[in-house]
Amino acid sequence: MMHRHVDRYINLHRALGKRFTKHEKSLREFAAFAADRSDLHVTAALILEWAGSAATPNSAKDRYDQARAFAMFLHAEDVQHEVPVAGLFGRSRRRRPAPHILSQDQINGILAEALQVPGLSPISPHTYHTLFGLLASTGLRISEALSLRCDDLTEDGLMIRKGKFGKSRQVPLHSSTRAALERYLERRRIVRDAGHDLFVLGHGHAPTATRAHVVFVRIVRKLGYRSPTGPGPRLHDLRHTFAVRSLETCGNDPKSVLRHMRALSTYLGHVDINNTYWYLEATPVLLQIIATQAEETWIGGAA
Secondary structure, three states: OHHHHHHHHHHHHHHOOOOOHHHHHHHHHHHHHHHHOOOOOOOHHHHHHHHHOOOOHHHHHHHHHHHHHHHHHHHOOOOOOOOOOOOOOOOOOOOOOOOOOOOHHHHHHHHHHHOOOOOOOOHHHHHHHHHHHHHHHHOOOHHHHHOOEHHHEEOOEEEEOOOHHHOOEEEOOOHHHHHHHHHHHHHHHHOOOOOOEOOOOOOOOOOOHHHHHHHHHHHHHHOOOOOOOOOOOOOOHHHHHHHHHHHHOOOOOHHHHHHHHHHHHHHHOOOOOHHHHHHHHHOHHHHHHHHHHHHHHHHHHHO
């Protein structure tokens, strides 16, 4: 019985585009654990016993969190399945880094400095300039941008074939972004034996993600946006900035924010819209609107 529940749970997540490989292995072990005890329903005691038998504290926490999420899925259908309290084995020590939202002047400075990046080929500075500009104007992940091929630039926009969890999507482009990409493709012709990658260095292939990160960090440190040793803007913050600035264009209309949030989630390639809602934390303008409206509602109710 428990194995069938696990099959349904895994199939649901895979239908949403998740690989779920690690979770599948863990949950199948949990189902076997429950079957050995002839348990037909998930209980808090069962989850605790299974998590407690892990070899390390981190493994115990992972087991507990995965089994608890599975229990929540089952509890929605049958209340006989118990959902234990959250965080009993501790919460994750890894927190999502706070985003550094860049101003337009800072982005302009980064793009200008990218044109000064030294390289073995004249194409290198233009590659980083256009690559960083594309990330800033579309919010693409660096992995998605570096996976682009020349023929992925279509009349309808960019075809993202290697998004997160293997999902593909079409990304519309502003006319200025398209014009910048077309200028880059013209310059790209100087590279001999260039492959099919859209962004290339002198060897004819795309730079690695690590290399792109290193170049970006060097630029923001040179510009003084990041200290020589401390934290500061990262390459992924171009994506964060795009999301936050786009939300700020909604003004003070909550309905507009909600509509935009849904569209933004699709545009960014988020599997779960909760990942898009996270950007509200980095949008002080919207947070102030939400707080003000909540306060007015509370005061009105109290009156």
